[in-house]
Amino acid sequence: MSVEGTGRTVRCLVAKVGLDGHDRGAHVIARAFRDAGFEVVYSGLHRAPEEIVQAAVQEDVDVLGISILSGAHNTLVPKVIDGLKEYGAFEDTLILVGGIIPEDDVTELKALGVAEVFGPGTPMSETIEFVRNNAPERE
Template identity: 55%
Template sequence: MSRPIRVLVAKPGLDGHDRGAKIIARALRDAGMEVIYTGLRQTPDMIVNAALQEDVQVIGLSILSGAHNAIVPRVLELLREKGMTDVMLVVGGIIPDEDAESLKQQGVAAVFQPGASLDSIVTFIRSGVPVV
């Protein structure tokens, strides 16, 4: 049997609206993945360190406050610094179309906007992570 996919669900920034992050964490767990939820107010440093320690294949960031253009590039930069470019970074939240495009060009694998189905998120992660 293959090893379950390990995912870090993280909530960066000052915002406390964690309904989405919690639902995603539960849905990924129900889909058979191993999920670590960081809790609130994580800095990019804390997130990347947690990802390293927990040896995850995927990081999911939930951002609703509009701070994504400051936070996400910093996470990508840290992943590169630590040689963790094989970790898939996905972002969910209130991300306008043009910002979503720009984040994808910088290295984010996918941006899930409001209304994205849980199914589509699970499928995307499964198809993008190599089976080990």
């Protein structure tokens, strides 16, 4: 699936940040994104925020999906966002978070620049459609 108007395939990084070792959801979403026609890079487990930023910049991704179930989302996600800003990649990257995130924290994450937070049980079609409708257009 290409970014509308560019012919460029949507590039996604599915990332596991911190010490969270639960990666089933990340694998499921990575496969669903791939099956939807997106290019997908998976970070692997236990990545530091700096490693996620480096991978997002080096892979020139349109979408960064952060999967986190450890409860450290209010610490780790802002570090990733700050890193993307340092590299000038924040404005060109759609940031998604998946996991068990309390509603009050969802509001805070969105205020920091997370486009959407997807909880357990979200239909894959909903996440894919969100990416299709919101992936940044760039050349």
